[in-house]
Amino acid sequence: MEQYRTEEEQVEALKRWWDENGKATIAAILLALVAGFGWQGWQGFQQEQLATASDSYQRLLQAMSTPETGEPDTAAAREIAGQIKKEYGGSTYAQFAALHLARMAVNDADLATAEAELRWVLAKADAGSDIAQITQLRLARVLASSGDTTQALTLLDAGADGDYAGAYAMARGDVFMMQGDESQARAAYSEARVLAAADATLPPLATLEQKLQSLNPQAPEMTGTTADEG
Amino acid sequence: MLQDIRSNIQGTMAKIIIGLIIVSFSIFGIESILFGGGSSGVAEVNGEPISPIEVQQAVNTQKRQLIAMMGDAVDPAMLDDNVLGAQALDGLIDRRLQMQSAADLDLVASEAEIGRVIAGMEQFWLDGQFSPEVYTSVLASAGFTPAFFKQSLAQDLVLNQVRSAVAGSDFATPAELALNARIASEQRDVRYLTIPLERFRQDVDVTDEQVAAWYADNEANYMTEESVELEYIELLVDDYREPIAEDVLRQEFELAKDSYQYQPENRVSHILFEQGDGESDDAFAARVAEASQSLSDGADFAQLAGELSADIGSAAAGGDLGFSSGDAFPEEMEEAIAALEVGQVSEPVTTDAGVHLILLTERRAGETASFEEMRPQLEETLQLTEARNALLRKVEDLRDLAFNAENLNGPAQDLELEVETASGVTRDQLEGLFSRPSLIAAAFSEDVLELGHNSEVIELSPEHFVALRVATHNKPELMPLDTVREQIVSAIAEKASQEAIDVEALRAVVAINAGEGVESFAVENGYEWQVEIGAKRRNVNLPQAVLERAFELQAPTADTPVVDAVSDINGDRLVLALVRVTEGELDALAPTERDLIDRQVGAEFGTLIQQEYQSGLRQRAEITVF
Numbered sequence: 001m002e003q004y005r006t007e008e009e010q011v012e013a014l015k016r017w018w019d020e021n022g023k024a025t026i027a028a029i030l031l032a033l034v035a036g037f038g039w040q041g042w043q044g045f046q047q048e049q050l051a052t053a054s055d056s057y058q059r060l061l062q063a064m065s066t067p068e069t070g071e072p073d074t075a076a077a078r079e080i081a082g083q084i085k086k087e088y089g090g091s092t093y094a095q096f097a098a099l100h101l102a103r104m105a106v107n108d109a110d111l112a113t114a115e116a117e118l119r120w121v122l123a124k125a126d127a128g129s130d131i132a133q134i135t136q137l138r139l140a141r142v143l144a145s146s147g148d149t150t151q152a153l154t155l156l157d158a159g160a161d162g163d164y165a166g167a168y169a170m171a172r173g174d175v176f177m178m179q180g181d182e183s184q185a186r187a188a189y190s191e192a193r194v195l196a197a198a199d200a201t202l203p204p205l206a207t208l209e210q211k212l213q214s215l216n217p218q219a220p221e222m223t224g225t226t227a228d229e230g
Numbered sequence: 231m232l233q234d235i236r237s238n239i240q241g242t243m244a245k246i247i248i249g250l251i252i253v254s255f256s257i258f259g260i261e262s263i264l265f266g267g268g269s270s271g272v273a274e275v276n277g278e279p280i281s282p283i284e285v286q287q288a289v290n291t292q293k294r295q296l297i298a299m300m301g302d303a304v305d306p307a308m309l310d311d312n313v314l315g316a317q318a319l320d321g322l323i324d325r326r327l328q329m330q331s332a333a334d335l336d337l338v339a340s341e342a343e344i345g346r347v348i349a350g351m352e353q354f355w356l357d358g359q360f361s362p363e364v365y366t367s368v369l370a371s372a373g374f375t376p377a378f379f380k381q382s383l384a385q386d387l388v389l390n391q392v393r394s395a396v397a398g399s400d401f402a403t404p405a406e407l408a409l410n411a412r413i414a415s416e417q418r419d420v421r422y423l424t425i426p427l428e429r430f431r432q433d434v435d436v437t438d439e440q441v442a443a444w445y446a447d448n449e450a451n452y453m454t455e456e457s458v459e460l461e462y463i464e465l466l467v468d469d470y471r472e473p474i475a476e477d478v479l480r481q482e483f484e485l486a487k488d489s490y491q492y493q494p495e496n497r498v499s500h501i502l503f504e505q506g507d508g509e510s511d512d513a514f515a516a517r518v519a520e521a522s523q524s525l526s527d528g529a530d531f532a533q534l535a536g537e538l539s540a541d542i543g544s545a546a547a548g549g550d551l552g553f554s555s556g557d558a559f560p561e562e563m564e565e566a567i568a569a570l571e572v573g574q575v576s577e578p579v580t581t582d583a584g585v586h587l588i589l590l591t592e593r594r595a596g597e598t599a600s601f602e603e604m605r606p607q608l609e610e611t612l613q614l615t616e617a618r619n620a621l622l623r624k625v626e627d628l629r630d631l632a633f634n635a636e637n638l639n640g641p642a643q644d645l646e647l648e649v650e651t652a653s654g655v656t657r658d659q660l661e662g663l664f665s666r667p668s669l670i671a672a673a674f675s676e677d678v679l680e681l682g683h684n685s686e687v688i689e690l691s692p693e694h695f696v697a698l699r700v701a702t703h704n705k706p707e708l709m710p711l712d713t714v715r716e717q718i719v720s721a722i723a724e725k726a727s728q729e730a731i732d733v734e735a736l737r738a739v740v741a742i743n744a745g746e747g748v749e750s751f752a753v754e755n756g757y758e759w760q761v762e763i764g765a766k767r768r769n770v771n772l773p774q775a776v777l778e779r780a781f782e783l784q785a786p787t788a789d790t791p792v793v794d795a796v797s798d799i800n801g802d803r804l805v806l807a808l809v810r811v812t813e814g815e816l817d818a819l820a821p822t823e824r825d826l827i828d829r830q831v832g833a834e835f836g837t838l839i840q841q842e843y844q845s846g847l848r849q850r851a852e853i854t855v856f
Contacts, residue, residue, distance in 0.1 A: 005310075010299075021245075024245065025245060028245045028246075028248070028249050029248070029249070029252060031249070032248075032249040032250075032252040033252060035296065036252065047338070050336055050337075050338045051341070051342075053341050054337065054338050054339060054343065054391070055342060055343055057391060058343050058387075058391075061390075061391075061394055089335060092335040092336055092337060093337075095395075096391070096394070096395040096399070099395055099399040100399050102396075102399070102401075103399045103400065103401045104576035105403075106401040106403055106404075107401060107828075109404050111403070111404075114372075130331070130396070130843055130846065131335075131395075134396060134843075136841055137839075138400070141403050141406065142403055144403070144405060145404050145405035145406065161845035163842055163843070163845075163849075164839060164842045164846075165842070166838050166841075166842055167835055167838045167839050167842060170834075170835065170838065171835075174405075174409060174492050177409050178405055178409060188799035192671055192838075195842075196838055196841070198845070199841050199845065202837065202838070203837070204843050205834045205838065206830060206834070207410050207413075207414060207827075207830055207831055207834055207838070208834065210410075210413050210414055210487055210767070211413055213782060214413045214416070217782070217783065217784035217785065218625065218740075218782045218783055218784060219783075219784060220783065220792055220793060220794035221794055221795075221806075222736060222739050222793075222794055222795045223739065223743070224538070
C-alpha cells in the first residue's frame with residue numbers, strides 16, 4: 001500500500017488520480033443525477049396525468065348528478081366519459097367511465113352498447129379484481145336481458161364463489177325467473193338473502209323480499225276444514 | 231481498518247457506491263433515512279399503522295356530535311373513551327382499507343379539486359365569499375389543522391370516486407324492470423268484513439277452582455318485579471357553596487377590572503366616490519372637492535350621501551355604516567375616524583374601494599364596568615370554582631373510604647355526609663335519580679348486587695356524584711293469589727272472549743268457503759264490510775293486517791276465493807276473501823312508478839355490492855389490533 005511522506009506528495013497523488021479518473025467520475029455523477037431526477041420527473045408526470053384524469057372524472061360525476069333543476073346532463077356526461085377513455089385509457093378512471101357509459105346505455109335500453117362497454121372494462125381490468133368481478137356480474141345481467149340467459153348463467157356460475165356471492169345469487173334468481181324456473185329462482189333468492197343478512201347494518205332489500213314473498217305463497221291459516229273444526 | 235476504507239475509496243467500487251448514494255438520495259430524499267422506521271400504532275392494517283392520535287381525533291369528533299345531538303341529556307357512559315375508541319378504531323380500519331384499495335387502483339384527488347371543494351363550503355364563507363381567516367378559525371375551533379383537514383377531504387373525494395363506480399354505476403336492465411314490475415305492482419282484489427271484539431266480550435262466572443288452576447298454570451305471569459332498596463350518598467356542588475367575603479370580591483374585581491372594559495366605538499357615515507371609466511384624475515378630484523366644499527358650506531350630509539354616494543347599500547341610509555370599534559373598516563378609514571370629533575367631516579380618504587368623505591356621528595367612550603355591575607357575575611364564578619374544588623376533595627375522600635368500607639355509614643360519618651335511601655328501584659326505572667343508566671348499571675352489577683360491596687363514586691356530571699350500595703335485594707316472587715285474583719278473573723274472561731270471537735270468525739270463513747258472499751254474511755250478521763279492487767302493495771285504504779295477509783296468501787282459482795282471518799291491534803277479527811290477483815305490467819305503470827322500481831333495483835344491487843366489496847377487503851386484509 002502506498003505511503004505519502006509529505007503533503008506535496010499527497011496533493012500530487014490526488015492530482016494524478018483526478019487526471020486519470022476525473023472525467024469518468026463526473027460522468028458517473030451526472031449519469032446518476034440524470035437517472036434520479038429523470039425518474040422523479042417521470043413519477044411527477046404520472047401523478048399529474050392521474051390528477052387531470054381524476055379532475056375529468058369529477059366533472060363526469062358532476063354532469064351525471066341531478067341538480068335541483070331538472071335532469072342530469074347525459075350528453076355532456078357521455079362526452080366526458082368518452083374523453084377519459086381515450087386520453088387516460090390505461091387508468092382506472094377509464095374503466096370507471098366505461099361503467100357509467102354502460103349504465104347510461106342500459107337506461108336507454110341500448111344493450112349492445114352496454115355489452116361493448118362492459119367487455120371493454122373486462123379486457124382492461126385485472127382478472128379476479130373487484131372491478132372485474134363487478135363488471136362480469138353486470139355483463140351477465142345485460143346478456144340475460146338481451147335474451148341470452150344461458151350465457152348469463154354461465155358467467156354467473158363462474159363468479160358464484162367470489163367476493164360478490166350475494167349479488168351474484170340475486171342476479172341468478174332474476175335470470176331463473178326470466179326462464180320461468182321458479183324453484184331455482186327461489187333457491188337463488190334465498191341464498192342472496194342469507195348472504196346479505198351477514199351484515200346486520202344493511203337495510204332489508206325490498207324488491208328481493210317481494211320476490212321471495214311472491215314465490216312462497218301461503219295457505220290460509222283458518223280454513224274450517226281440518227284442525228280448526230275441533 | 232480506516233486505512234482499508236481509505237485505500238478502497240480510490241477504486242472503481244467507490245464510484246459505484248457514490249453513484250448509488252446520489253441516486254438513492256435523489257429518489258427518496260434524506261428524510262427517509264432521518265425520520266424513517268419505528269411504528270407506535272394502536273393497530274396495523276396491511277402493515278400500515280393507525281396512530282393513537284387518529285383514534286383520539288375520531289373519538290373527539292364523535293363526542294362533539296353526540297353532545298350536539300343530545301345536549302345535557304347525554305349519558306356520560308356514552309362518552310366513555312373506551313367504548314367510543316373501539317367504534318372509532320373500527321371505522322378507521324374500514325376507511326384505511328378503502329384507501330389502500332383506492333391507492334392500488336391509482337386513484338387520487340387533485341389539488342385543484344380539493345381547492346374547489348373547500349371554496350364551495352359555506353361554513354368558510356364571509357359575506358358570500360370564501361374567507362381564508364374564517365377557514366383557519368373554523369378549523370381551529372373544530373380542532374383540525376388545515377393540513378389534516380385537506381388530507382381527510384382528499385380521502386373523502388377518493389372514497390366517493392370508488393363508491394360512485396362500485397355502487398353508483400349500477401342499473402336495472404329492461405328485463406329486470408319487467409320482472410320486478412310484474413311483482414312490485416301486482417294488484418289484488420280483496421273483500422273483507424270486521425267482527426268487533428266488543429260484541430263477544432263474555433261475562434263468565436269464574437269459579438275458585440278455575441282461578442286456582444289458572445294461577446298454578448301461569449305462575450310466571452304473577453311474579454313481583456325485581457327491585458332493590460338502596461342506600462346512597464349524593465354529592466352536589468350547590469351544597470358546597472360558601473359566601474364570598476366582600477374584600478375577596480373587591481380584590482378579584484381589581485385584578486380583572488381591565489378585561490371588563492368596553493371598547494370605545496365610533497359610528498360613522500360616508501360618501502363613496504368611484505372614478506368613472508373615462509374620467510380623468512383631475513376631474514375626479516374636482517368632483518370630490520366640490521362635494522367636500524358644499525359640506526363645509528353646511529349641506530346636509532345624509533342628503534348628499536343619498537345623491538352622490540357610489541355605495542348603494544349605505545346611500546339609502548344617509549351613508550350610515552354603523553359602529554366600529556376600530557377594526558371594521560380599512561386601516562386608512564379607521565385612522566381618519568380616530569382623528570375626527572363628533573359632527574366633523576374628514577378630508578377625502580382613499581381606500582381600495584375609492585375615495586371616502588367620512589362623518590363621525592357618534593362616539594361611545596370606552597367605559598369600565600362598575601363593581602356593582604360585575605358583582606353577581608364575579609360572585610357566581612368565584613363561588614362555583616371554590617365549591618367545585620371542595621366537592622372534588624370530598625369525592626376523593628369518599629372514594630378512598632368507601633372502597634374498603636362494609637357499608638356507607640362509616641364513610642358518611644367520617645366525612646359528615648348523609649346516607650339517604652331509595653326503595654323499589656327496578657332495572658327499568660323511568661323516574662327520579664335512579665333512572666340514570668349509569669346508576670342502574672351500578673346498582674345491578676354483580677359487585678354491588680351479589681357481593682354487597684359499595685359502588686364506585688359515580689360521576690353524573692362534574693357537579694354531581696353518587697355512591698350507592700344495595701341494602702335489600704327484592705328478588706322476583708310469586709304474588710299471593712288474593713292480590714292477583716282480579717287479574718286472573720279478567721284474564722279468564724279475556725280468553726273466553728277470544729275463543730268466542732274465533733268461533734265466530736271460523737263460522738264466517740266456513741260460510742264464505744262454502745259459497746256465501748262476504749257481503750251477505752256481513753249484512754246477515756250486522757258486520758261492516760268493504761271491497762278494495764286492485765290493491766297494490768303500498769295501498770293505504772286496507773287495514774295493515776289485511777293488506778299484509780292479502781299479499782302473503784296464495785292466488786285464488788277462477789271462481790273460488792282464498793279466505794282467511796287475521797286480528798288487528800284492537801283484537802277485532804278481519805275475515806278477508808282474496809278474489810283475484812292481477813300481475814303487474816311495466817307498460818301500464820306511471821312514469822314515477824317505473825322510475826321508482828328502476829332506482830330501487832339499481833340501488834339494491836349497488837348496496838349489496840358495496841357491502842360485499844367492504845367485507846372482501848376485510849377478509850383479505852391482515853389486521854392486527856394491539
